Amino acid sequence: MAIITESEVYYALLEEHTKETGQPFDVKAKELIWNYTQGQPWLVNALAYQTCFETKAKRDEILEKMPITEEMIIDAKEALILRRETHLDQLADKLREERVKRVIEPIIQGREESYDLLDDDIWYVRDLGLIKLDGGIHISNPIYAEIIPRQLTFGTQQTIHHKTAWYVKDNGRLDMPKLISAFQEFFRENSESWVERFQYKEAGPQLLMQAFLQRVINSGGRIEREYGLGRGRTDLMVIWNYEKKGEEQIKQDTTKSVQKEIIELKILHKSLEKTISEGLEQTYQYMDRCGQNQGHLVIFDREKSKTWEEKIFCKTESYKDKKITVWGM
Numbered sequence: 001m002a003i004i005t006e007s008e009v010y011y012a013l014l015e016e017h018t019k020e021t022g023q024p025f026d027v028k029a030k031e032l033i034w035n036y037t038q039g040q041p042w043l044v045n046a047l048a049y050q051t052c053f054e055t056k057a058k059r060d061e062i063l064e065k066m067p068i069t070e071e072m073i074i075d076a077k078e079a080l081i082l083r084r085e086t087h088l089d090q091l092a093d094k095l096r097e098e099r100v101k102r103v104i105e106p107i108i109q110g111r112e113e114s115y116d117l118l119d120d121d122i123w124y125v126r127d128l129g130l131i132k133l134d135g136g137i138h139i140s141n142p143i144y145a146e147i148i149p150r151q152l153t154f155g156t157q158q159t160i161h162h163k164t165a166w167y168v169k170d171n172g173r174l175d176m177p178k179l180i181s182a183f184q185e186f187f188r189e190n191s192e193s194w195v196e197r198f199q200y201k202e203a204g205p206q207l208l209m210q211a212f213l214q215r216v217i218n219s220g221g222r223i224e225r226e227y228g229l230g231r232g233r234t235d236l237m238v239i240w241n242y243e244k245k246g247e248e249q250i251k252q253d254t255t256k257s258v259q260k261e262i263i264e265l266k267i268l269h270k271s272l273e274k275t276i277s278e279g280l281e282q283t284y285q286y287m288d289r290c291g292q293n294q295g296h297l298v299i300f301d302r303e304k305s306k307t308w309e310e311k312i313f314c315k316t317e318s319y320k321d322k323k324i325t326v327w328g329m
Contacts, residue, residue, distance in 0.1 A: 003039040010034070013041065017048040018019055028070040030065035036077055038141035040129065042087050048128060078222065080146055091130065091144065092151040100125055107137060108149060108203040109267065112232040138228040145225050152200055153211035160215040163188075168218055171243035174217070176261045180296055180327055181314070182206050183212045188308050205300040205329070206234050206265050213238060213263075226286075233279070234265040235286050262287045262295030265303060275299055276326055280319045294323040301328065 004012070014025050014033065025033070025048075030215060037043040051072045080088065087162045094100050103125040117137075125131050130148075132140045139145040150157075150173030187208065206227075213223055213236070221240035227233075240259040264283040268275050279297045289293045301311040314329040 002041065002110075003287075004044075004252065005039060005246050006034050009037070009039060009044055013044045014048060014322050017045075017052055021052045023052055023068055024179055025068045026070070029068050031071050032073045032089060034072065036073070036143050037139060038132070040141055040212060041141075043141065043143055044084065045079055046080055046087070047076050050079055050148060058324060068171065070193075074222070077143060078126070081143075089149055090127075091147065093147065094128055094130065095151060096199065100128070100130065103131065103137070104139075104148065105200045105203050107131070107229050108152075108200065108206055108234070109228060110206075110227045110231045110234045110265075112269075117229075129173055136228055136230050138163070141209070141225070145221070145227070149210045149225065150214060152198065153207050153214070156194065156197070156208065156211040157215045160212055162212070162216055164219050168220075168242075171259075172219070172245045173259050174242070174261065176238070177214060177294065179213075180263070180298070180325075183209060184312065184314070184327060184329055186212060188272040198255065205267065205302070209265060209298065210236070232266065233282050236263040236265065237290060238263065260292055262292050262296060263297065264289060265298050267300050272299070272301075272328075276317075279326070280317060280324055283320050283324050284322055287324075293321070294325075296325050296327060298327045298329065 010030050012051075015029060020023050020171055029051075029188060033044060033047055036047065048068075051068045054285040095104065099118075099121045103121050106117070112236055122131070122133075122137065126133060129140055130144060132138055139148065162182065167175050169175050169181070187205070191205065191208060195201055198204050198207055200207060210223065210225070217223065217238060217240060220242060221238060224237040224239065226235040238259075240261070242257060242259060244257050262283065264279060266275060266279045266282075270278075276297070276299065279299060283295050283297045287293070303311075316323060316325045316326065318324075
């Protein structure tokens with residue numbers, strides 16, 4: 001699959017859309033398009049077309065020539081995923097192939113080693129455009145990184161009966177400790193049967209948690225994901241848009257705000273103490289990069305000989321200058 005450069009995205013594809021519609025892309029919108037697509041031409045054009053011709057704002061003649069903003073690109077990306085465009089559906093079909101699964105599953109797991117991957121499988125999946133080789137093996141771009149787990153858990157999302165309103169505080173913010181605690185209980189009661197339904201069973205815990213979060217936050221937020229072979233973890237950032245209420249609204253000039261929550265997922269392979277130690281440092285680094293002072297580290301213990309009483313726990317750690325809540329499952 002041909003990939004174009006950042007300069008070609010800005011000065012070729014996006015400029016063509018501007019010439020056709022008279023609508024310029026502001027700097028942040030261009031940067032976000034590059035970040036989302038990493039030069040995949042179909043995705044660049046699809047995002048540009050969605051913002052130029054499909055959004056409600058663009059159908060309003062009064063706003064016809066207004067610049068395309070970062071917020072519009074975010075909305076366009078979500079619309080493409082929900083509409084399940086033909087191109088994206090074709091990628092979803094590829095995920096069912098066994099040789100694709102052999103490469104994608106350990107990436108979703110964030111597995112630390114790649115010793116059993118076949119070279120032919122790696123090149124095949126790269127030629128499909130699903131992965132890139134840049135000193136490691138990663139999903140090609142953030143849009144595909146979001147589509148893959150959502151596609152693999154689409155049916156699961158529809159059958160999780162947890163409502164967004166259960167986890168929203170009176171001030172409009174998302175109650176993340178309550179949400180993760182609910183998932184902890186859900187995982188204890190349902191994981192064995194639900195994970196068995198997944199084609200990608202080895203990545204089952206990570207996929208099930210992402211499905212649960214997606215179901216709850218769909219109406220008011222999104223999830224940004226980072227994972228890759230050799231990382232030993234999956235990083236999630238929940239972005240929740242809300243209207244301030246009560247005292248919080250009085251203290252601020254605007255009623256609109258954004259809440260960001262960091263969640264890191266790890267599978268227990270070493271001792272619990274070692275896994276927590278590594279996880280705290282990794283979570284800290286991700287929080288620091290995202291400018292957040294608190295976060296959550298979720299550790300999945302897949303040892304069948306242990307009881308749930310041994311696996312389930314919650315404790316808060318003060319690591320360096322940040323607060324990290326550690327959840328065992």
